[in-house]
Amino acid sequence: MDARRMVERLRAGDARALARAVSLVEDGVEGAGELLAECRKFTGNALRVGVTGSPGAGKSTLVDQMARWLRDQGKRVGVVAVDPTSPYTGGALLGDRIRMQSLATDEDVYVRSMASRGAMGGLAHAVGGVCDVIAASGREIVLIETVGVGQDEVEVAQLANVTVLVLVPGMGDEVQALKAGVMEVADIFVVNKSDCGGAEQVEAEIVAMQGLAERQDSWVAPVVRTVATTGEGIAGLMETVQRCAEVKRASAADRRSLRQAQDRLFDSASAALGVAQDETSFGITGAQLRLDHLGVAVKSIAGARDFYEMLGMKVSHEETVKHEQVRVAMLAMGESRLELLEPTHGDSVIGxxxxxxxxxxxxxxxxxxxxxxxxxxxxxxxxxxxxxEVRVGAGGHRYFFVHPASTGGVLMEIVGKG
Structure with missing residues (x-):
C-alpha cells in the first residue's frame, strides 16, 4: 500500500480511495499507521461535532438535517455513524446510509457507518482515525453519531470539538441528563421532537441543573429545541454549534498561552535574577536558587485545605501576618511548599x-x-x-517582591533565610 499515493487520490476527490482508506484504518491492517500519519498532515481545522443521546431520540434524523443545513452553506461534510454490531456479520446492525438517502448522491457528503464492535462509550475504537481520514479528504465538518447506549456515552466528548446531547420528552431522558458524566460532556442540549408535550419540562430541568456542570471554559451549555422530521430549529442549532466552537477555540488558545507563560516562568525568573550556569553580573548562581513555594489566593483556608489534604499534603505552619492583612497556611509539597493566602480584610492585597x-x-x-x-x-x-526594603513575613522568613513587569508577567517573591 502506497500511503502517500492513496492520500493524494482521496484529496483529489477520489471517492473509492477515500472509502478504501477508511476501511483500512477501521480494520487496523498493516500500514494503517503510516496512512494515518499521512492523513494527519492535511486534517487542518476540520470541526468535529459529536451527536449523542438515547436510542429513539431522533439522532440520525437530526444528523441528516444538520448535514443538509451545512451543504446549503456550501460546506463539505463527513458523517460517521456508529451502530450496534451485528451478532451474525460483525458489521453495523443498522446502516445509516439507508437512513440518509437524500444525501447519497451528493459527492461533497461522505457517510460511513461503523460497527461499535463491543466498544463502550458509544464509539468504535477506530472512530478517531476514521475522522482524520475524512477530514484529510477536505471535509470541513465531520458529524459523529454515537450508538445511543445512555449515560456511558462520554468518549465522544474527548473526540469531538462540540458535543450535542439529544433528549426527547416522555422517555425519561430528563433523568438521564442528570446522571454522572452526561451533564459534563454536553456542550449543547437539544430537546428534539419538541412539538410533543413535555418539551418545556425537559428544558426547565436541564436549565435548573446547569450549575452542576463544571467547565474549564466560559461556555454555558444552552438548550435548543428542534423537530428533526421537519427541520424546525436546525438553523438555530447549527449557529449555536458554530458559536460554541469559536468560544472553545478561544478558550483553548488562552490555555495554550497560559501554558507558554508557565513554561517561560523560570526563564523569566532566571533573566530577572541573572541566574546562569556560571557566575553572572548579578552574582547569583543556579545552585543558590530554588523554588521555595507557590502562593495561592483563597477565600477560605479551611475550605481549600481539605482538597490538598486529600492528596496527602499536610499543613506544617499557619499564622496571621498582620501587616499584610493575610492569614497563611503552609503545606509541604516535596522539597517546596504550597502557601494558601486568605485575606483578613477585603481591602488587603489578597482581598x-x-x-x-x-x-x-x-x-x-x-x-x-x-x-x-x-x-x-x-x-x-x-x-x-x-x-x-526587605520585609519579615510568615515563619520569620525575610522577603521582597519583584514586579511582574520585570519577570514576564509573574509576581515573584524572593525569599531568604529567617
Whole structure:
C-alpha cells in the first residue's frame, strides 16, 4: 500500500480511495499507521461535532438535517455513524446510509457507518482515525453519531470539538441528563421532537441543573429545541454549534498561552535574577536558587485545605501576618511548599486580588542564599521591585517582591533565610 499515493487520490476527490482508506484504518491492517500519519498532515481545522443521546431520540434524523443545513452553506461534510454490531456479520446492525438517502448522491457528503464492535462509550475504537481520514479528504465538518447506549456515552466528548446531547420528552431522558458524566460532556442540549408535550419540562430541568456542570471554559451549555422530521430549529442549532466552537477555540488558545507563560516562568525568573550556569553580573548562581513555594489566593483556608489534604499534603505552619492583612497556611509539597493566602480584610492585597481575579495562583517564591545582597543587586540593575526594603513575613522568613513587569508577567517573591 502506497500511503502517500492513496492520500493524494482521496484529496483529489477520489471517492473509492477515500472509502478504501477508511476501511483500512477501521480494520487496523498493516500500514494503517503510516496512512494515518499521512492523513494527519492535511486534517487542518476540520470541526468535529459529536451527536449523542438515547436510542429513539431522533439522532440520525437530526444528523441528516444538520448535514443538509451545512451543504446549503456550501460546506463539505463527513458523517460517521456508529451502530450496534451485528451478532451474525460483525458489521453495523443498522446502516445509516439507508437512513440518509437524500444525501447519497451528493459527492461533497461522505457517510460511513461503523460497527461499535463491543466498544463502550458509544464509539468504535477506530472512530478517531476514521475522522482524520475524512477530514484529510477536505471535509470541513465531520458529524459523529454515537450508538445511543445512555449515560456511558462520554468518549465522544474527548473526540469531538462540540458535543450535542439529544433528549426527547416522555422517555425519561430528563433523568438521564442528570446522571454522572452526561451533564459534563454536553456542550449543547437539544430537546428534539419538541412539538410533543413535555418539551418545556425537559428544558426547565436541564436549565435548573446547569450549575452542576463544571467547565474549564466560559461556555454555558444552552438548550435548543428542534423537530428533526421537519427541520424546525436546525438553523438555530447549527449557529449555536458554530458559536460554541469559536468560544472553545478561544478558550483553548488562552490555555495554550497560559501554558507558554508557565513554561517561560523560570526563564523569566532566571533573566530577572541573572541566574546562569556560571557566575553572572548579578552574582547569583543556579545552585543558590530554588523554588521555595507557590502562593495561592483563597477565600477560605479551611475550605481549600481539605482538597490538598486529600492528596496527602499536610499543613506544617499557619499564622496571621498582620501587616499584610493575610492569614497563611503552609503545606509541604516535596522539597517546596504550597502557601494558601486568605485575606483578613477585603481591602488587603489578597482581598483586592480575589475581588478582581478570583481564587488562583498569586505568586511564586524563589529562595536565595543572601536575600539582602540579592535585593541590592536587582535594585542596582534597574529591576522593578514592589517593596522598598526587605520585609519579615510568615515563619520569620525575610522577603521582597519583584514586579511582574520585570519577570514576564509573574509576581515573584524572593525569599531568604529567617
Amino acid at each position: 483586592r486580588f480575589l475581588a478582581k481575579r478570583g481564587e488562583g495562583l498569586h505568586h511564586i517564591a524563589l529562595k536565595v542564599e543572601d536575600v539582602d545582597a540579592t535585593f541590592a543587586r536587582l535594585k542596582e540593575n534597574g529591576v522593578r521591585l514592589v517593596n522598598d
